[in-house]
Amino acid sequence: MGERALTCYRVAAHIAGETGDRYVRVSSRAGEVALRIGQIRNSPAIGDLEHEWQEVKRMGYDVADACVGLGGTMESVGRIIRACLTQEILKAKYVLCCWRVLVR
Numbered sequence: 001m002g003e004r005a006l007t008c009y010r011v012a013a014h015i016a017g018e019t020g021d022r023y024v025r026v027s028s029r030a031g032e033v034a035l036r037i038g039q040i041r042n043s044p045a046i047g048d049l050e051h052e053w054q055e056v057k058r059m060g061y062d063v064a065d066a067c068v069g070l071g072g073t074m075e076s077v078g079r080i081i082r083a084c085l086t087q088e089i090l091k092a093k094y095v096l097c098c099w100r101v102l103v104r
Helices: 003-019 022-041 046-067 072-085 089-103
Strands: none
Touching (some): 003 022, 022 046, 022 072, 046 072
């Protein structure tokens, strides 16, 4: 499920990388990470996906770092991705709470 969307995100990131469009590249990678997080979190066999989860975490933190300096929307996307990747509930709540205040 979601394989077509993953392919579209990857193609968009690749093309944007070749044309030098950093915003589209990072946005595409962020979409891929968000989709993969959702797929893993909703999988009944989440324990069997540890290797894939580690790969998604690495990619997610890279994307979150890349979001810095791309404007308020992408910086917020980066913060949300970080919150989804953390195992610390308080840290996730803090990030999301601060984001909610900024959006108002």
